[in-house]
Amino acid sequence: AQKVTQAQTEISVVEKEDVTLDCVYETRDTTYYLFWYKQPPSGELVFLIRRNSFDEQNEISGRYSWNFQKSTSSFNFTITASQVVDSAVYFCALSEEYGGSQGNLIFGKGTKLSVKP
Amino acid sequence: AAGVIQSPRHLIKEKRETATLKCYPIPRHDTVYWYQQGPGQDPQFLISFYEKMQSDKGSIPDRFSAQQFSDYHSELNMSSLELGDSALYFCASSPFSGGHEQFFGPGTRLTVL
Numbered sequence: 001a002q003k004v005t006q007a008q009t010e011i012s013v014v015e016k017e018d019v020t021l022d023c024v025y026e027t028r029d030t031t032y033y034l035f036w037y038k039q040p041p042s043g044e045l046v047f048l049i050r051r052n053s054f055d056e057q058n059e060i061s062g063r064y065s066w067n068f069q070k071s072t073s074s075f076n077f078t079i080t081a082s083q084v085v086d087s088a089v090y091f092c093a094l095s096e097e098y099g100g101s102q103g104n105l106i107f108g109k110g111t112k113l114s115v116k117p
Numbered sequence: 118a119a120g121v122i123q124s125p126r127h128l129i130k131e132k133r134e135t136a137t138l139k140c141y142p143i144p145r146h147d148t149v150y151w152y153q154q155g156p157g158q159d160p161q162f163l164i165s166f167y168e169k170m171q172s173d174k175g176s177i178p179d180r181f182s183a184q185q186f187s188d189y190h191s192e193l194n195m196s197s198l199e200l201g202d203s204a205l206y207f208c209a210s211s212p213f214s215g216g217h218e219q220f221f222g223p224g225t226r227l228t229v230l
Contacts, residue, residue, distance in 0.1 A: 035218065043205060045160070045221040091159060103211070104150055104173055105219060107159035 002027045004094050006108035013082050014116050021077045021111045023092030029053075031097035034068065034075045035105065040088040051075065082115045089113070119143050121210050121222035129228045130198050138193040138225045142210030148172070149191045150219055151183060154205040166191060198229045 003026040013019045025034065036048040049059065051068050059066045063080045079086055089112045093105040122141040130136050142149050148167045152160035162175035166185035177183075180198075185191040195202060205226050209219035 033217075037221075043226075044223050045207060045209075047218050047220060050218045103148070103217075104162040104165055104175060105152075105160070105209075106162070109159050 002029075002094055002096060002106050004092050004106055004108035006090075006092055006111050008111045009109070010112045010114070012114045012116065015084060016081050017115075018078060018080050019082050019113065019115075021079075021090050021092075021113070023075045023077065023108060025073050025075065025092070025094045027094060027096055029096040033095045033097075035093040035095070036066065036075075036077050037091045037093060037107075038088045039091065039110070045091070048077075079113075082113075084115050084117055087113060087115045121208055121220055123206075123208050123222035123225050125225060126223060127226050127228075129230065131230055132198060132200065134198050134229075136195045136198060136227060138195070138206055138208075138227070140191045140193070140208030140210075140222060142189055142191070142208070143212075143220055146210035146212050146220075147189065148211040148213065148217075149185055149189070150209040150211070151177075151191070151193050152207040152209065152221075154207065154224075155201075156204070160207060163193070195227075200229050203227060203229045 005024045032053045034051045038046040056068050065078045067076045089110045091110045092108045124139045150165045151163040154160040163177040164183050165173045169185045180196050183193045205224045207221050207224045209221045211217045211219045
């Protein structure tokens with residue numbers, strides 16, 4: 001069965017610290033997609049990144065970077081030099097190509113990140 | 118750039134009433150998804166439509182129904198509302214079905230009293 005686990009419920013850091021949010025997934029499909037979404041206190045869900053199962057290259061976008069490792073079924077997200085505006089709940093999500101989800105997103109429980117000045 | 122539009126943004130209803138939530142996807146996006154997010158919870162998939170046909174169904178109660186119209190907008194109809202239906206309801210649209218990024222609307226916050 002498909003599942004996304006974000007073991008860290010809450011993380012608190014001080015501004016300028018680096019922080020890594022962990023995500024572990026389970027799927028039987030060989031073709032699947034992984035996502036990260038940010039939900040700030042205002043409530044909207046903001047798309048950050050999408051990765052397909054055939055692309056294990058790490059990605060960097062500004063202060064954000066993602067590490068995808070199929071061997072450990074992990075898709076971790078690192079924020080470098082965190083800022084107060086990074087405070088939000090971050091969701092990791094999985095979508096399968098042919099499995100039960102057929103495109104809909106299966107979310108982890110989310111990690112609440114608080115960045116203090 | 119155009120985003121997903123949801124209306125209303127806030128809705129307050131009494132128990133046993135009905136509610137209709139509307140979603141206008143990004144132009145040329147042919148897939149619409151509905152999610153329900155309870156307080157402190159992760160979003161849960163309810164139902165999806167591709168090219169105006171229902172494509173997948175998740176944990177949607179029988180009291181809820183949805184459809185996608187010829188102009189691609191979608192409506193989620195909720196009847197016999199219960200206190201537990203209080204949640205943030207998101208609509209998301211995608212340019213293709215299956216595995217592509219979904220762009221979420223701002224959500225409709227439904228409060229059932």
